[in-house]
Amino acid sequence: MQQVFLPGDHARGQWMRFDAARILKRYFFCERSLIISQAGWLAAIPSFDGKTILPTFFWQDTMTANALRERVFELRYPSRLMEIGEDEPLITVFDQARNAPSAEAFVLSLARLFKPALLAAYREYEQLADELADGPILRALRTAITEKMEQVAALTTLATVMLRAAPERQAEAEAWVAALGQRLVEVGGVSVAPPVAGVNGEIPGSRPFVLPDKAARDERFHLCRYYWPDVVDPHFPYGEGIRLQLRSAVSHFNEVWAVETGGAILHAFADDLGWEFIYDAARWTYDESRHARMGYERLKSWGYQPQEIPLGSYIYDSARGQDPVIRLGMLHYFETKNIGKKTKRAEAFASYHDKVSQHDMDFDWADETIHAAYGHRWLDALRALHPDRVPDIDAIRQRCDELVAHEVKAATQQDCQEIAQIANAMIAKAERITHRTE
Ligand SMILES: [Fe+2]
Numbered sequence: 067m068q069q070v071f072l073p074g075d076h077a078r079g080q081w082m083r084f085d086a087a088r089i090l091k092r093y094f095f096c097e098r099s100l101i102i103s104q105a106g107w108l109a110a111i112p113s114f115d116g117k118t119i120l121p122t123f124f125w126q127d128t129m130t131a132n133a134l135r136e137r138v139f140e141l142r143y144p145s146r147l148m149e150i151g152e153d154e155p156l157i158t159v160f161d162q163a164r165n166a167p168s169a170e171a172f173v174l175s176l177a178r179l180f181k182p183a184l185l186a187a188y189r190e191y192e193q194l195a196d197e198l199a200d201g202p203i204l205r206a207l208r209t210a211i212t213e214k215m216e217q218v219a220a221l222t223t224l225a226t227v228m229l230r231a232a233p234e235r236q237a238e239a240e241a242w243v244a245a246l247g248q249r250l251v252e253v254g255g256v257s258v259a260p261p262v263a264g265v266n267g268e269i270p271g272s273r274p275f276v277l278p279d280k281a282a283r284d285e286r287f288h289l290c291r292y293y294w295p296d297v298v299d300p301h302f303p304y305g306e307g308i309r310l311q312l313r314s315a316v317s318h319f320n321e322v323w324a325v326e327t328g329g330a331i332l333h334a335f336a337d338d339l340g341w342e343f344i345y346d347a348a349r350w351t352y353d354e355s356r357h358a359r360m361g362y363e364r365l366k367s368w369g370y371q372p373q374e375i376p377l378g379s380y381i382y383d384s385a386r387g388q389d390p391v392i393r394l395g396m397l398h399y400f401e402t403k404n405i406g407k408k409t410k411r412a413e414a415f416a417s418y419h420d421k422v423s424q425h426d427m428d429f430d431w432a433d434e435t436i437h438a439a440y441g442h443r444w445l446d447a448l449r450a451l452h453p454d455r456v457p458d459i460d461a462i463r464q465r466c467d468e469l470v471a472h473e474v475k476a477a478t479q480q481d482c483q484e485i486a487q488i489a490n491a492m493i494a495k496a497e498r499i500t501h502r503t504e
C-alpha cells in the first residue's frame with residue numbers, strides 16, 4: 067500500500083537555504099561590481115553633486131552587499147566561499163559599466179539600467195521570500211529598496227544635468243547604454259534564476275577604464291592649482307578669527323581631492339585586498355564626501371557663490387603617474403596629519419560662537435581617527451602582499467611629502483597671484499558681512 071503524508075505543497079517551501087544563498091550571492095556580486103565602478107569614476111565626474119552623492123550611494127550599496135554576504139555565509143555554513151561561478155555572464159555585463167565612453171554615459175547607465183535592475187530584483191525577492199525563513203535578510207533588502215528608489219531619482223536628475231551641460235555626448239551615451247541594456251536582457255537580467263550565457267566581447271562604444279591623471283572638476287567653482295595662499299606663500303598666515311573660519315571651510319570643501327582619491331584606491335585595490343578593504347574604503351570615501359560638503363554648506367550659508375570659492379588641484383595632481391599605493395599614502399598621510407590641531411580649532415570656533423564650524427570640525431575629528439586606522443591597516447596589508455613594490459609607511463610618507471613639495475615648488479607667479487586675489491576677495495567679503503551684523 068502506498069504511503070500517504072500530510073500535504074507540504076506550500077508557497078513557503080519553494081526555496082531551501084542553498085537556493086536562497088545562490089540568489090543572494092548573485093546580488094552581492096552585482097553590488098560589488100557597481101561599488102568598484104562608482105568609486106573608480108569619481109575623479110572623472112566633474113559635477114560636485116556627482117562627486118558627493120555617488121560616495122553616499124556606494125556606501126549604502128556596501129552596507130547592503132555586506133548584509134548579503136554575511137547572510138550567504140550563514141546559509142551555507144560552514145562554507146565561507148564566495149565565488150562568482152554561475153553568475154559570470156551577469157557580472158561581466160555589470161563590470162562593463164566601468165568602460166563607459168564618458169562620465170555622462172556612466173551615470174546614465176546607473177540611472178537607467180543597473181540601479182533599476184537591482185531595485186526590481188530586490189522587490190521580486192521580497193515578494194517571493196518566506197518571512198519566517200528569510201527574515202534576517204529581508205530587513206536589509208527593504209532598506210535597499212528604499213535607498214535604490216532614491217538613488218534612481220537622484221541619478222536620473224544628475225544624468226540629465228550632466229547631459230544638458232554636454233549635449234554633444236548625448237547620442238553616444240544613449241547608444242552605449244542601449245547596447246549595454248541589450249546585453250543585460252540577453253543574460254536574463256538580475257533575477258532569481260541564474261543568468262544564461264550571453265554574447266561575449268566588448269560593448270560597442272566602450273572605452274577601457276583609466277584613472278585620469280587630472281581630475282575633472284566642477285566649473286561653477288573657481289578652479290585653480292592651490293586652494294589658499296599659505297600653501298605657496300609661507301608669509302600668508304593660516305589666520306585667526308574670520309580668516310580661520312574661511313580657511314577651515316575652504317579646506318573642508320577642498321577635500322574633493324580626498325573623495326577622488328578614496329574612490330581611486332577602492333577601485334585600484336578591490337581585487338587585491340578583498341571585501342573588507344572595499345568595505346573600509348567605501349566608508350572612507352563617503353566620509354571625505356561629507357567633509358567636502360560640510361565646507362561647501364558653510365561657505366554657502368555665509369553667502370559665498372561657487373565662483374568665489376577656490377577649488378585646487380595640486381594634491382590630486384601630485385600623484386599623477388604614481389603607483390596607486392602613493393594615492394593611498396596621500397589619503398592616509400595628508401588627511402590625518404593635522405588631526406592634533408582639530409580639537410584646538412574646534413575650541414577656537416566655540417570661542418567665536420561659530421557653532422557650525424565647531425560642529426563640523428568635531429565630527430571630522432572622529433572620522434579622521436577611523437581613517438588613521440584604515441591607512442595603517444591597508445598599507446600594511448599591501449606591503450605584506452607586495453613587499454617588493456610597497457615601501458614601509460615612513461618611506462611612503464616621505465615620498466608623498468616630496469611629491470607634494472615638488473608640486474608646490476612648481477607654482478608660478480600667476481598661480482600665487484590668482485589664489486592671493488581670490489582669498490583676499492573672500493576675506494574682504496567676510497569683513498563686509500561681519501560689519502553688517504555688528
Ligand atoms: Fe576628511
Ligand SMILES: [Fe+2]
Nearest residue numbers: 354401434437
Ligand atoms: Fe580622512
